[in-house]
Each structure stands twice: as structure tokens, then as C-alpha cells.
Amino acid sequence: MDLKEQNWRNLCANHLRDWHGIWTRYSPEGEVIESFQSLRSFRSNQDQTEITQTNRYIYANDTTKEESWEYNLRSNGLANGLFHPARNSMRGIFFEQGAATWITTELKTDSGFGIELFFRHEELRHSIGIVYDQSNTLMRTASIQEDSTGFPSKYWSTDLNLLPDRNISGNWQGSSITMTPDLKVSSPVSTQLHFPVAGNETFFFSDGISLSCPGKISIGTDITIAANWLVTPSQLQQLIVKYDNVGAFTSLTLELFHKSDEAEQ
Template identity: 35%
Template sequence: MDRKLQNWKKFCRYYSGDFYGIWTRYSTTGDVIESWRCIRSFRPTADCHEIHHQNHYTYANGKTETKTFKPYKQPITTGLFLDNGFSWGSTTVKSGSTFFSDICLRYENSRATAIAKYDESGSLKRFTVFPEHLGHFVNVATLPPAHQISSDWQGTVQTITPDWQISAPIVTSWQPLEDLPEDYLRLHFTNGISISCPAQVDSRKAFFVAVDWLVNQTLLQRGTRHYDRSGFTSFTVEVFRI
């Protein structure tokens, strides 16, 4: 199957329906800025040649709002899709332009997303984090960081490149976010989602943005966007179990 079409079919298969979530915006120090409810609606046509997307927001003050996006048309999508997650975002760091990374991880009918946003100077500005569930809102359990549960996570990693090439899963070793570059900012949120990323992005340096999702006490996923001096190079999803 054509790689671009295969990517589209994963979008259609795993992200069709109404996803209910609590979106929270955090400062770079992990303080809550604001929180609101959102239902993301992805409605494919019968042949799945188009997907229609709306976001329905309910804010803390009771205000409601619906945002309608242009239809996605087969096989065009900005996201890169694997079975356990997808990602999209800026492909290069450009002076005078904002930069963002959006990583979503998937397990059964649940999703976890973390977005890192940088300003025009490349400085980290804020995070937006939201767990979601297909069909209805759910109460998300409070979970500790993965390294507090076990140091014996065993897993595999799979990679997709910007030209939609997908590697076979291979065995990988787990490293806690705390063992990744010391100068990276790391935040652990109460909904099992964590993030590690640089406080400053620079087109002259390689870097990554990593998102952990502790699905439950025995299942951990990690999605990572990788960049080198030329720009975005790959998205990886690691799945660990104990």
C-alpha cells in the first residue's frame, strides 16, 4: 500500500469519533493557567475519503464555542500516524516564527496529548495537556511518575519518518525522563502525562520533545519528536510494560 495512503488509513481508523477531554494550559513551571472542556469531533464520510473536524469548547465561565476546521481529504494529513500514537508540529525552527510540538498517544479508546509551544525567539512559552476518551468524559486517575513505580520497564520502539516510512518494532531500553539531558525541562502532571523538552529551541542544535503517558500501573508509552540541524527527522513511539 502507498505509504501516504497507509498513514491516512491509520488516521481514519484510530481517530474517528467524538473524543471528550479536559484541556489544561500550564506555565513552563507547571502552574495551571486555565482549564476547559473540549469535545473533538472527527467525522469521516462513508468511504473515509474525507474527515470533518470540529472542536466544541465549554469554558470555566460557562461560555461555549465551536470551531470548525477545513475537511481533511484523503490522503493529505499533516500528522504522522502509528498504531499507538500520532504527532504533528513545526518541522523547522525559524527566527521570528513560533514553534510547537503536538504528541498524542493512544490506548484502546483513550488518548493523551501534550503540546509544547515556543515563542518567536525560540523560548518555551507554555504547555497544553489533555487526556481524552472516546464517547464520554471519564475520571482520570492520579498516577505517580513512571520511575516511582518501577525501574524495570521492558518495551519496543517504532519509528515513522516524514516520508511515511515505518520501521518494524525493535526492543528498546527504558530511561526515565530524569536521565535524559540535564538542561531539559521536565514536568509530571497528575493525569499520568509527563513531558521533557528544551527550554530554548535553536536551529543550530539537535533536540527532541518527549511525552510520557502512564496508562496504568503496568503500561507506559512514550512519544518523541526528533530534530537535527536540518529540522524534523522522525517520530517514535515506545511502549513499555512490567
């Protein structure tokens, strides 16, 4: 199996289901802009070579919006990720574990920029969206809580407000794998938790979700965006996306951490 087919199979293995969720969008200052119900459904043909994604949004005034995209392994499964029909510059990258991202492959001046990072654990999925405007200034973030067992979720809280801080101190030990733009995945290496990223803005969402991203991005400066999910008091997942100083996507890293009782402080 070549790498682009493996990327496709990772999508099929982890995300082909109905994801019932709540989207909440936040201003750069961390204030709630809006929150609404969603259903993201993924369906495939029998041999899983074609996928239809349908997003349905239900707003507070009971109005709905629906959009749909079709993916084909042969035409959308490219050597640098899954091609998104809505945007030429967007690619989907999927780890075997279930974590994933939709990334903009290249940052360009005056074009805007967006990325979505996905965490997956059992029947739950959580994603963080980060959107920059045409001046490359942070425009909004989004927290998307999803549950494949139905709505409302028994797991996710209903508290939408950001927290002032989160205690994730301690001796976190874990393993790290990195995928490059050609979809090659490194061998696992041991790592320790480093968060937040120096110089970035930091946001603490409910249910153990944290984000560290620049308030403004620019050509000529390396970019690092990191997000993590404290799944349990002793389990944490982290995704790190990096762009080089010419604005090209260079790597996606997945880190899985465990904190044992004796290591807790």
C-alpha cells in the same frame, strides 16, 4: 496501499469519534493558566476519503468557541504527513497503534513552534501540547485528557496540579518503531526506557503523563522532545520527536514498554 494512504487510514481507524475532554494549560513554571472542557469530533464520508474535524471549547464562564477543518485524502494526504489547513508547516503523523503527533516540519528563527503528541489506549486518548514563542522560549504546555465514552470521564482524575516527581524506575523492556518524514516505519527493535532527556525541562502531569522538553530551542542544536504515559503500573507508552541542528524534523519514535513483576524494584 502507499505510505500517505496508510497514514490516512491509521487516522481513520483510531480517531474517527467524539473525544470528550479537558484541556489544561500550564506556564513554563508549571502553574495552571486555565482549564476548560472540550469536544473534538471527527466525521467522515462513507468511503472515508473526507474527514471533518470540529473542535468545541466550553469555558468556565459558559462561553463557547467552535472551529472546524476539512481534510481530503487526495489533497491533504501528503507524502510527509497530513496537511493541516490552518498551518502550512504542520503535518499529522499517525501510527497504526493509535499514537500520533501534529508536528511543525521545520523550526525557523523568530517564527514560534508547536507540537502535539497523542497517546491512545482503548477508549482513552491523551495529548500533550508544547508551544514556544517567537524567541523560541517555552511559552506553555498543555495536558488534554479525552474519553470517547462521554463526559465526565470515569478514568481521568480532576487533579490539575503538576506533581514534583514520578517513580518510573525499574527494568522496563519494550519495542521501538521509528517513522521518518517520508512516513516510512522501521521494523520493531528491542529497547529500554530512557527518560527524561538530559538537559531538558521535565513536567509530571496527573494520571501518569510525563514530558521532557527543552526550555529553549535554537537553530544549531539538535532537539529531542519525549513524553510518556504510564497506562498501568506495568504498561508505558512513550513518544520521542527529534529535530536536527538545522531545525528540520527527522523522526518520530513510538516505544511500548512492559515491566514484569520480577523486574520491578
